[in-house]
Amino acid sequence: MSGCDERILTLCRNVTAKRPRTVIDHIIQHGFVTTEELKEQHGYNHPPRAVRDVREHGIPLETFRVTGSDGRKIAAYRFGSFEQAAAGKFSGRTVLSKKLKEGLLEKHGCRCCIYREELAASELQIDHRVPFAIRGDRASGNLNLDDFMLLSASANRAKSWCCEHCKNWLHLKNGEICAECYWAYPERYSHIAMQQQRRIDLLWQDEEISQYEALKERAADQNQEMPAFIKEIISRELKKLQTDTSGSH
Numbered sequence: 001m002s003g004c005d006e007r008i009l010t011l012c013r014n015v016t017a018k019r020p021r022t023v024i025d026h027i028i029q030h031g032f033v034t035t036e037e038l039k040e041q042h043g044y045n046h047p048p049r050a051v052r053d054v055r056e057h058g059i060p061l062e063t064f065r066v067t068g069s070d071g072r073k074i075a076a077y078r079f080g081s082f083e084q085a086a087a088g089k090f091s092g093r094t095v096l097s098k099k100l101k102e103g104l105l106e107k108h109g110c111r112c113c114i115y116r117e118e119l120a121a122s123e124l125q126i127d128h129r130v131p132f133a134i135r136g137d138r139a140s141g142n143l144n145l146d147d148f149m150l151l152s153a154s155a156n157r158a159k160s161w162c163c164e165h166c167k168n169w170l171h172l173k174n175g176e177i178c179a180e181c182y183w184a185y186p187e188r189y190s191h192i193a194m195q196q197q198r199r200i201d202l203l204w205q206d207e208e209i210s211q212y213e214a215l216k217e218r219a220a221d222q223n224q225e226m227p228a229f230i231k232e233i234i235s236r237e238l239k240k241l242q243t244d245t246s247g248s249h
Helices: 006-013 018-030 035-040 047-055 082-086 098-108 153-164 167-172 175-179 206-221 226-247
Strands: 061-067 073-079 124-128 148-152
Touching: 006 018, 018 035, 018 047, 018 073, 035 047, 035 073, 047 061, 098 124, 098 148, 124 153, 148 153, 153 167, 167 175, 206 226
Parallel strands: none
Antiparallel strands: 061 073, 124 148
């Protein structure tokens, strides 16, 4: 893109997540992107969310209006002024650096913190445990590893969807509520998006796949869905354990 501020392009090069990367690449190629293009060409049914992803990386975007294919005025986005961004007119978070990701990989390994699947480092995305839109980053600018986790693309999408439909996200904006949520700290949580729920995400991998297929076959024989069948097995085993424990006293 000719004429673009090199400082903005430098920020853009640090963005690897698919959704903001799509917006950035389209603007670099065409000068701007419209809500219609984000929906029709790129499949984003909620364009403002994709645009917010870019802004949260500290990249200034200006909103203006163009005429859509149906003749109506629609929103379009182009890069704004780096000086305006620096002055705070476009709020953005600290760019999540390669060093931060390396620290998270060293601490947690090449594993999604939600689904627990092992992936290549390039397939893992840095995610704020408490969404940036709720709490932001530390005022000092010094990022703490404990505020972030690594997620697979599918886990990140699932978290985004759940967060954006949560009453806390929509109305309360309370970071402490987020900090008690499964999507922030799956290893210790008291609710899931303010619902009294508990969940566990199971993954069968490599040589374990045969066990999954056996469970699937047994569930089908009993005309049950897999989640219900597995919960039934766990319930049965817990009752046996409780019987064995009480019998030993």
